[in-house]
Amino acid sequence: MAEAETIASSGFPLGFKVRNGSQRSGVVLGAASRDVFKVEARHLSGSHQKEAVVTEGEHGSVWRMVSDEGVHIKGDDLAPFPLGFFNAGLQADLANRLRALARAQNIQLNDVEIQCRTGYSMSGAFFRGDGVGYAEPAKITVAVKSAASAAVISALVAAAVRVSPALAAMRTPVENTFAIYVNGKRRGVSTLSDCGGTDAADPLKTYSSVPSPLADSNAFADLILKTGQKRDGTPTLSAPAATPDQRIVREVAGTCRVSAIGETYTDVALQLPGMSHFAIRSDESAADRAPSGLALVSAGIAFCYMTQLSRYIDYMKFKIRQVRLVQFNPYAFDGTNGSIDPVATHLFLHGDESDETHEKLMRISAVTCFLHATLKAALTPEISVRLNGRKI
Secondary structure, three states: OOOOOOOOOOOOOOEEEEEOOOOOOHHHHOOOEEEEEEEEEEEOOOOOOEEEEEEOOOOOOEEEEEEOOOHHHOOOOOOOOHHHHHHHHHHHHHHHHHHHHHHHOOOOOOEEEEEEEEEEEEEOEOOOOOOEEEEOOOEEEEEEEOOOOHHHHHHHHHHHHHHOHHHHHHHOOOOOEEEEEEOOEEEOOOOOOEOOOOOOOOHHHHOOOOOOOOOOOOOOOOOEEEEEEEOOOOOOOOOOEOOOOOOEEEEEEEEEEEOOOOEEEEEEEEOOOOOEEEEEEEEOOOOOOOOOHHHHHHHHHHHHHHHHHHHHHHHHOOOEEEEEEEEEEEEEEOOOOEEEOOOEEEEEEEEOOOHHHHHHHHHHHHHHOHHHHHHHOOOOOEEEEEEOOEEO
């Protein structure tokens, strides 16, 4: 896996299935179960180009997807930004739970659309080492058409929120864990919670070649697309540091439409001038035609952390290369509630810096990562419901 590889150089789609699993994860299908989604990610060439290979639990399929950042932080704008994956994953998982509960209760939903806004902010600065990332509760509107009563639909949406492991990642604070490997050797972690346990397998050794699309796959075409639509205005470079009395603020807006066969199609865009829109598909059914919402959430967390890694390396001119990680995301459903356990991140680096510098990079990137801030906080989503065009 060459460091000079870019998103465009492979000629592959932005998302595709790598390998079929023997069965879809029970957590995705709504069975009482626990499963660990694994993300193997690496930095490609270019400022913020990244690849993630996501395995959906012990027996699930494997999906490859790529991410980039916009020109506001010197990205190439070739693929969805990390926070867009997370936003789309929240909506896809919520849509999955909503449809499953409606089927179980024999409630006919004729049309479902979800809108989600996620907000983040940053205080301090990378280069001073005092940057801190923050997250806000998601603002979600669920719009349905149905002959069911307002009371029935309100209860249905509330139940779907409760059983969603993706939304549990926002409302349930967890203390995530870390491990670091420098030049092929695992080092001790002293400034974050240590993963402990056995070593993870280095993706550089796991894959002898670049993951490629599965032949004769049943997956949807165009799993991830740059739509060509852009927000009004001209993009400008973001400030590297917040002012003492003001935070750097980021907001993501997504709209998810749900098909009759369980497919979700989510349009996401960062709410800054000139930012591109991206479309991300998900499939929550046993047909396994696209990544699940939980796979998108998992990839988003890894991508967001890697953006902070690459930004700090760039700012500090560190002699660190071949950035990759393995991340374990444990999700569960007990029949009543969805949940998430602490996410474990194993970071692999090669470089000529000291062990202390490598750990400093790991720690500052974790503290400034918007999605690690999301996982650490208790962020109860703000839910609105519309039935047949009217707010209830």
